[in-house]
Each structure stands twice: as C-alpha cells, then as structure tokens.
Amino acid sequence: MTRHRPSPPDPFGYEYFDDPRGEGYRGYHRTATGEGAPQQWLAARDFCRDHDIRTAVDVGCAKGFLIAELLAAGVDAVGYDVSPYALSFTTGLPCHRADLRDGLPRSAEAVFVLGVLLYLTEAELPAVLADLRAHTTRFLLVSGYYAGEDQEVPDPLRRITRPYRWWRDALADSGFTFEHQGEFFDVHSV
Numbered sequence: 001m002t003r004h005r006p007s008p009p010d011p012f013g014y015e016y017f018d019d020p021r022g023e024g025y026r027g028y029h030r031t032a033t034g035e036g037a038p039q040q041w042l043a044a045r046d047f048c049r050d051h052d053i054r055t056a057v058d059v060g061c062a063k064g065f066l067i068a069e070l071l072a073a074g075v076d077a078v079g080y081d082v083s084p085y086a087l088s089f090t091t092g093l094p095c096h097r098a099d100l101r102d103g104l105p106r107s108a109e110a111v112f113v114l115g116v117l118l119y120l121t122e123a124e125l126p127a128v129l130a131d132l133r134a135h136t137t138r139f140l141l142v143s144g145y146y147a148g149e150d151q152e153v154p155d156p157l158r159r160i161t162r163p164y165r166w167w168r169d170a171l172a173d174s175g176f177t178f179e180h181q182g183e184f185f186d187v188h189s190v
C-alpha cells in the first residue's frame with residue numbers, strides 16, 4: 001500500500017452487515033458455536049485441499065470466516081478488507097485493512113475475491129484486475145451478483161451491474177483463463 005486515501009465513514013459497517021432493517025449484504029453469518037459454516041467457505045477449503053494450495057489471500061475477507069476455515073485446513077491464508085467494522089470481528093486472525101484499489105500487499109497461489117469486485121467502478125476495474133493477475137500465482141476464485149439474476153436484497157453500494165458474460169470477458173482480457181463455473185465461485189487460472 002503506497003497510496004493513501006482519506007478515511008471516509010465506513011460504508012461497509014453495521015448497517016451493511018448486521019442491521020436487520022439495512023439494505024446491504026445478507027447471508028454472512030455464523031452461529032455462536034461456529035457451526036453451520038456456509039457452504040461457500042467449505043467449498044473454498046475443499047478447493048484448496050484438492051489443488052494442494054499452500055498460500056491464499058481472501059480479498060474482502062469481512063469478518064474472517066473464510067480465513068479461519070483455510071487456516072484450520074493448514075493453508076497459509078491472509079485476509080484484506082476495507083471495513084474497520086468487519087475487521088473488528090477478526091481478532092486473532094491474519095486479517096488486515098487494505099483497499100483492493102491500492103494493490104494487494106501479498107501474492108498467493110489462490111486469491112479469493114468473493115462478492116467484492118462489484119463494489120468497484122468500471123473505470124477502476126482494469127487496474128484492479130491487472131494487479132490481481134500480478135499477485136495470483138495459480139488460481140483466482142471469483143463470485144458476484146450478475147445482472148439478470150435474482151438478488152434477495154437491494155444493495156445500494158453495488159456499482160457494477162453487468163451480466164455474467166461481461167465479467168468473464170473482463171477477466172479474460174486481464175489475462176485469466178477460465179477453468180470452470182462452480183456452485184459458489186468461478187475458477188480462473190493464470
């Protein structure tokens with residue numbers, strides 16, 4: 001991180017994650033006992049196991065649930081997120097404040113960007129994808145909301161509303177090779 005931005009109020013705060021009356025992201029929770037981990041984190045863990053992934057970065061790690069899952073599976077995993085609110089839940093985990101737009105601080109065999117790229121502007125996307133390409137040594141795992149698909153809650157922070165094929169083309173243009181469409185995330189290789 002070499003560039004610095006002024007610190008605006010955290011848009012990805014309580015209202016976005018946890019306010020029952022809010023209009024942000026929903027479905028990101030874990031039971032008090034840590035049981036019932038959403039299937040997407042288990043799928044990510046299994047992907048790492050099946051591909052002998054030793055290092056991973058989770059961009060937009062939020063409260064660190066995926067990072068905890070990957071660490072438990074023996075993956076050297078680090079998370080980054082812009083949200084101080086979300087990161088306040090990551091005590092004891094290697095989750096740090098960083099803005100994707102400033103470049104990733106570290107490279108990894110597997111870089112997860114789950115539900116994150118849609119918060120960029122279209123103008124910001126090419127540079128961010130080029131940086132992700134530079135920091136991914138094997139796989140980029142991507143998910144998002146795609147125009148034309150159902151979304152259960154409105155998301156006023158979302159900036160890119162494009163169909164699935166548009167995202168596939170943007171990733172291909174940035175040097176990623178599409179491998180397959182998974183239930184929880186797409187797999188791209190470098």
Ligand SMILES: C[S@@+](CC[C@H](N)C(=O)[O-])C[C@H]1O[C@@H](n2cnc3c(N)ncnc32)[C@H](O)[C@@H]1O
Pocket residue numbers: 012025028059060061062063080081082083086098099100101113114115116119
């Ligand atoms: C929809 S949540 C996804 C959380 C998690 N990856 C998942 O799939 O459950 C989006 C996350 O991306 C983070 N985020 C948004 N813009 C970001 C940016 N420019 N750099 C880093 N993180 C960002 C938000 O703070 C939020 O935690």
